[in-house]
Amino acid sequence: MYKHLKDHRYYKELYDRLTVESARRGMSHYDTFYSEFESKLPVSEKVDKPGSAFLLNVFYMETVGSELLDRYENRDSKIQEWINRDRAKDEQISSARLAEEPSCQHCDKQGLRIIDKSLMHRGDAYEIDDPEEVLFMLRCPHCDKNSAFWEDGKERVDFSYRPAGTTVFYGTKVREQPDVDLNALCAHTPANSTFRADCIERYRRQYYGN
Ligand SMILES: [Zn+2]
Numbered sequence: 001m002y003k004h005l006k007d008h009r010y011y012k013e014l015y016d017r018l019t020v021e022s023a024r025r026g027m028s029h030y031d032t033f034y035s036e037f038e039s040k041l042p043v044s045e046k047v048d049k050p051g052s053a054f055l056l057n058v059f060y061m062e063t064v065g066s067e068l069l070d071r072y073e074n075r076d077s078k079i080q081e082w083i084n085r086d087r088a089k090d091e092q093i094s095s096a097r098l099a100e101e102p103s104c105q106h107c108d109k110q111g112l113r114i115i116d117k118s119l120m121h122r123g124d125a126y127e128i129d130d131p132e133e134v135l136f137m138l139r140c141p142h143c144d145k146n147s148a149f150w151e152d153g154k155e156r157v158d159f160s161y162r163p164a165g166t167t168v169f170y171g172t173k174v175r176e177q178p179d180v181d182l183n184a185l186c187a188h189t190p191a192n193s194t195f196r197a198d199c200i201e202r203y204r205r206q207y208y209g210n
Helices: 008-040 050-095 194-208
Strands: 113-120 133-139 146-150
Touching: 008 050, 050 113, 113 194
Parallel strands: none
Antiparallel strands: 113 133, 133 146
């Protein structure tokens, strides 16, 4: 069962990492502006002349400083927001119950055992921030195959957009190997970071099973 809530340090590091990236982007704009500004000054003038220094400072605040102040002020509340969001996801999963007893997607018998629950978007028309639903993975004791059902009892069949390929994990209704660019799905996380790795793992489980 995938756990969304992580320890406090994870969120602090993520926040600080994003702050650094944001500041780096800002500094890159600032440096470009600085070079251009300096190159346009008359030969006799220095960049630290009061008027120039003031202008550069204003530009610095616009491109870097204000954002940093903002991120500093909102740090605790944003981290708490992430924690609350992930805790709510875990609670949504743990409190989810199947609306009715499902029949095996392979042999149609009942008595399936829940082997996993996870949060996913249903269908393929969704935004990344849309609320997710709980998907149940069940193992059949009769044929030993897996079936997947949503909390409301509907089978997971929304794989039509996937290209033809090999049979994979979920029930008979899911025959095709998903062709998903996991890195693209996780582009909002810093490259080569643990956050990227976590994100990819999460989507890997979503699309390819355990
Ligand atoms: Zn079965």
